Amino acid sequence: MAYEKRQLPKKSDNLSDWYNAVVLLAELADYGPAKGTMIFRPAGYRIWELIQEAMDKEIKKSGVENAYFPLFIPESLMRKEKEHVEGFAPQLAVVTIGGGEELKEKLIVRPTSETIMYQAYAKWIQSWRDLPVLINQWNNVVRWEKRTYLFLRTTEFLWQEGHCAHATHQESQERVQWAIDMYAQIYRDFLALPGIIGKKSESEKFAGGDATLTYEILMPEGKALQGCTSHDLGQNFSKAQGIKFQDKQGQSQFVWQNSWGFTTRSIGALLMAHGDDAGLVLPPRVAPVQVVIIPVTSGEEELAAARKLADNLGDVRVKVDTREGESLGFKINKWELKGVPLRIEVGKREIESGKFRMVRRDTGEVVDGEVGGILDQIQNDMLARQEKFLRESTYEAADYEQFKKIMESQRGFIKAFWCESKECESRIKEETKASTRCLPLDAKEEKGKCVYCGKAASHKWLFALAY
Amino acid sequence: MAYEKRQLPKKSDNLSDWYNAVVLLAELADYGPAKGTMIFRPAGYRIWELIQEAMDKEIKKSGVENAYFPLFIPESLMRKEKEHVEGFAPQLAVVTIGGGEELKEKLIVRPTSETIMYQAYAKWIQSWRDLPVLINQWNNVVRWEKRTYLFLRTTEFLWQEGHCAHATHQESQERVQWAIDMYAQIYRDFLALPGIIGKKSESEKFAGGDATLTYEILMPEGKALQGCTSHDLGQNFSKAQGIKFQDKQGQSQFVWQNSWGFTTRSIGALLMAHGDDAGLVLPPRVAPVQVVIIPVTSGEEELAAARKLADNLGDVRVKVDTREGESLGFKINKWELKGVPLRIEVGKREIESGKFRMVRRDTGEVVDGEVGGILDQIQNDMLARQEKFLRESTYEAADYEQFKKIMESQRGFIKAFWCESKECESRIKEETKASTRCLPLDAKEEKGKCVYCGKAASHKWLFALAY
Numbered sequence: 001m002a003y004e005k006r007q008l009p010k011k012s013d014n015l016s017d018w019y020n021a022v023v024l025l026a027e028l029a030d031y032g033p034a035k036g037t038m039i040f041r042p043a044g045y046r047i048w049e050l051i052q053e054a055m056d057k058e059i060k061k062s063g064v065e066n067a068y069f070p071l072f073i074p075e076s077l078m079r080k081e082k083e084h085v086e087g088f089a090p091q092l093a094v095v096t097i098g099g100g101e102e103l104k105e106k107l108i109v110r111p112t113s114e115t116i117m118y119q120a121y122a123k124w125i126q127s128w129r130d131l132p133v134l135i136n137q138w139n140n141v142v143r144w145e146k147r148t149y150l151f152l153r154t155t156e157f158l159w160q161e162g163h164c165a166h167a168t169h170q171e172s173q174e175r176v177q178w179a180i181d182m183y184a185q186i187y188r189d190f191l192a193l194p195g196i197i198g199k200k201s202e203s204e205k206f207a208g209g210d211a212t213l214t215y216e217i218l219m220p221e222g223k224a225l226q227g228c229t230s231h232d233l234g235q236n237f238s239k240a241q242g243i244k245f246q247d248k249q250g251q252s253q254f255v256w257q258n259s260w261g262f263t264t265r266s267i268g269a270l271l272m273a274h275g276d277d278a279g280l281v282l283p284p285r286v287a288p289v290q291v292v293i294i295p296v297t298s299g300e301e302e303l304a305a306a307r308k309l310a311d312n313l314g315d316v317r318v319k320v321d322t323r324e325g326e327s328l329g330f331k332i333n334k335w336e337l338k339g340v341p342l343r344i345e346v347g348k349r350e351i352e353s354g355k356f357r358m359v360r361r362d363t364g365e366v367v368d369g370e371v372g373g374i375l376d377q378i379q380n381d382m383l384a385r386q387e388k389f390l391r392e393s394t395y396e397a398a399d400y401e402q403f404k405k406i407m408e409s410q411r412g413f414i415k416a417f418w419c420e421s422k423e424c425e426s427r428i429k430e431e432t433k434a435s436t437r438c439l440p441l442d443a444k445e446e447k448g449k450c451v452y453c454g455k456a457a458s459h460k461w462l463f464a465l466a467y
Numbered sequence: 468m469a470y471e472k473r474q475l476p477k478k479s480d481n482l483s484d485w486y487n488a489v490v491l492l493a494e495l496a497d498y499g500p501a502k503g504t505m506i507f508r509p510a511g512y513r514i515w516e517l518i519q520e521a522m523d524k525e526i527k528k529s530g531v532e533n534a535y536f537p538l539f540i541p542e543s544l545m546r547k548e549k550e551h552v553e554g555f556a557p558q559l560a561v562v563t564i565g566g567g568e569e570l571k572e573k574l575i576v577r578p579t580s581e582t583i584m585y586q587a588y589a590k591w592i593q594s595w596r597d598l599p600v601l602i603n604q605w606n607n608v609v610r611w612e613k614r615t616y617l618f619l620r621t622t623e624f625l626w627q628e629g630h631c632a633h634a635t636h637q638e639s640q641e642r643v644q645w646a647i648d649m650y651a652q653i654y655r656d657f658l659a660l661p662g663i664i665g666k667k668s669e670s671e672k673f674a675g676g677d678a679t680l681t682y683e684i685l686m687p688e689g690k691a692l693q694g695c696t697s698h699d700l701g702q703n704f705s706k707a708q709g710i711k712f713q714d715k716q717g718q719s720q721f722v723w724q725n726s727w728g729f730t731t732r733s734i735g736a737l738l739m740a741h742g743d744d745a746g747l748v749l750p751p752r753v754a755p756v757q758v759v760i761i762p763v764t765s766g767e768e769e770l771a772a773a774r775k776l777a778d779n780l781g782d783v784r785v786k787v788d789t790r791e792g793e794s795l796g797f798k799i800n801k802w803e804l805k806g807v808p809l810r811i812e813v814g815k816r817e818i819e820s821g822k823f824r825m826v827r828r829d830t831g832e833v834v835d836g837e838v839g840g841i842l843d844q845i846q847n848d849m850l851a852r853q854e855k856f857l858r859e860s861t862y863e864a865a866d867y868e869q870f871k872k873i874m875e876s877q878r879g880f881i882k883a884f885w886c887e888s889k890e891c892e893s894r895i896k897e898e899t900k901a902s903t904r905c906l907p908l909d910a911k912e913e914k915g916k917c918v919y920c921g922k923a924a925s926h927k928w929l930f931a932l933a934y
Binding site (some may be wrong): 030032033034035037038039040041042044045046048049065066067068069070071072073074077089090091092093094095096097098099100106107116119120123124127135139140142144145146155156158323325377388 | 497499500501502504505506507508509511512513515516532533534535536537538539540541544556557559560561562563564565566567573574576583586590591598602606607609611612613622623627702790791792920
């Protein structure tokens with residue numbers, strides 16, 4: 001494997017060429033043999049493990065328990081909620097042969113687990129005493145894609161899907177909000193990716209749900225990426241699948257439900273947002289290796305000093321690069337490409353002076369100080385840079401001319417009044433390729449006119465080109 | 468849900484009826500809608516998480532990294548190793564439709580990942596510097612089953628699969644041994660299940676491997692359960708898939724490989740081995756709830772004391788049962804059925820005296836002392852009881868008459884000389900249903916005669932009825 005910089009296209013020249021190359025060269029992922037699939041290599045999977053660790057703690061703390069439901073959903077079960085099956089039909093992978101025989105009923109490889117989980121909920125839930133049911137799964141799901149975009153668009157991806165059932169709509173809505181807030185915290189505090197929380201439009205919401213909250217992130221070329229979603233399912237599934245409970249008064253009621261998911265797509269957003277022309281730049285909290293120590297030569301003394309330094313770094317995820325047959329310059333390029341937040345070089349001179357050369361990956365600065373503190377500083381600075389980018393790339397369009405101009409030039413998020421009619425939404429998309437991303441939760445009610453039709457509108461929605 | 472004891476068949480009357488009933492009643496699992504599938508309910512999945520936590524630490528400590536490879540394996544790839552595909556063919560689930568279209572090439576839902584992983588290894592491995600490759604996956608696999616036996620035999624199960632590639636056979640064999648030893652430690656120290664480590668016979672080894680090490684556990688009715696396996700794959704896959712490296716002398720060589728797996732079947736063994744007529748008995752280290760605190764009435768004072776006691780138990784996994792509408796007796800039965808290792812009752816009298824009634828699940832004894840110490844004692848006692856059972860259920864058969872007599876009456880493990888011919892092995896199986904379980908690694912070379920044909924034999928093998 002070679003890590004020479006000249007193999008890597010410039011990020012500013014062609015974002016997707018840069019992205020594909022850097023993900024492969026940094027050994028985070030590879031293509032799988034079946035169309036649309038990918039391999040999570042150890043460094044790529046480790047990022048997912050670090051996200052999981054942080055998120056699983058939050059999930060458990062809030063009283064949700066993990067479980068595991070089957071991969072295979074009988075076709076008839078998938079059909080129980082009409083809008084749901086229509087939404088997913090074009091994306092399904094279907095098992096028709098099992099144990100050497102043609103199956104009587106086809107099995108869907110789960111694209112999401114609402115139907116299979118809720119069939120069990122219908123059996124398990126009888127009384128108000130059984131509520132709330134708070135269950136999460138960490139698993140793999142399949143939604144057919146013809147072309148792989150590593151991490152960002154793949155036939156199979158990894159995620160968590162939370163599925164809760166409540167006695168009241170209010171309690172369910174609180175859980176919907178909890179999930180999107182928890183996701184936003186992970187995105188900001190771990191992935192250093194600020195975003196906008198908002199409500200999806202009717203045409204963009206989850207198939208079978210009442211309302212969807214989303215976290216929208218802006219990518220370097222000014223396109224929006226849907227970071228994750230949390231759905232208020234109302235009573236749609238409980239009515240379709242008969243999930244009823246006896247309330248305290250002895251009345252039979254349908255439960256209120258929600259589901260919320262966060263996928264490995266988040267890793268794609270992470271890589272794309274923070275990298276530069278030299279390769280990846282990983283925020284310390286999700287970096288598989290936080291500090292790389294490179295002995296300047298392969299001399300015994302330098303190796304020993306490097307190992308000692310590593311041992312003294314405690315909980316820090318550290319790697320000493322002792323690989324033979326690579327020059328110092330080659331190694332520096334390699335670890336820059338892999339995005340390791342901090343590099344420490346250990347040479348004879350450094351051993352004598354007791355002061356090692358430390359270089360930040362994000363700024364290229366030579367720095368001094370305590371490693372833990374430097375890593376925190378990098379994490380904070382990376383978030384601050386993204387916040388600045390988000391702020392500077394969010395525009396307001398007073399009229400449709402302005403709207404089109406922004407979409408043709410700098411792109412980014414556009415805030416604009418919209419009358420909430422499907423027709424205006426789809427015309428805008430046709431003409432500018434920009435879709436409604438969300439109604440930001442902090443958007444105030446205002447008096448305005450739809451940017452497209454000029455009719456009365458009460459809120460400024462967020463628009464952007466989307467992945 | 469009701470937890471009345473009379474619903475539960477006696478364990479000694481009918482083990483499998485007891486087992487199915489207790490797993491459902493204790494809410495550890497449920498049946499999935501597709502044949503052969505199961506749902507891991509939160510309490511059942513939590514056991515898996517606790518096993519994962521302990522094992523993942525060991526795996527990482529030994530230098531193996533986690534990764535994730537695709538679920539779908541193109542049929543042509545699966546065919547690369549002849550014995551391997553023949554071994555798995557009758558068990559495969561096959562996707563023939565994707566994205567609404569008939570697929571040109573069928574996709575196998577992974578029954579195990581050798582072929583798909585090794586195709587990538589062939590690409591990634593070039594030089595001796597790239598070795599060893601040490602990768603593990605935590606994932607789901609599918610091997611078709613018509614009838615579900617919860618945890619023990621299911622179409623889809625969860626597992627880890629380790630896949631390593633080395634420059635030398637010796638290094639690979641050391642990894643094979645490391646894996647089985649690590650598994651044995653988890654079985655003994657966490658699941659309180661002693662077993663026999665040994666080598667599988669030619670006919671029982673992994674399809675496509677050179678040799679298989681196994682951990683064989685004895686179940687209460689004297690049947691053996693294969694606890695997990697670790698395979699020396701030799702160069703079979705590297706030759707079939709062209710995984711070559713340049714050694715230090717510049718020569719091209721095929722890598723030496725191994726794979727090793729531990730599945731959710733282990734949970735079935737755990738539940739079956741330790742339960743009794745009142746329900747499950749869980750060893751503290753893998754019990755989702757280690758201590759249940761039951762307020763004797765729902766009085767405020769008792770609830771407060773129960774909560775305070777729980778808060779004082781620190782890292783112990785504790786639950787306070789505040790569910791309304793259940794009597795003390797009902798609650799005691801419920802938690803006994805769920806197998807919680809230690810029960811603490813909090814009543815007025817106990818609050819006054821400051822001494823709570825504590826009852827061990829495994830022995831029914833009322834105990835005194837510090838909770839952590841009691842839990843350790845329970846863990847140790849449970850292992851000791853299983854060791855005694857294993858010792859007392861292992862027989863030696865000097866001749867075939869004795870062999871048959873044991874298999875017809877008490878069953879258990881039989882140690883007997885075998886000439887290692889496939890014919891004797893299959894005749895013994897036909898006539899007694901007992902199969903070779905393994906050649907225990909500690910078996911000495913001895914002079915003897917095959918228990919079946921009377922020809923010379925050099926080792927006593929372990930036989931048993933198997934699941």
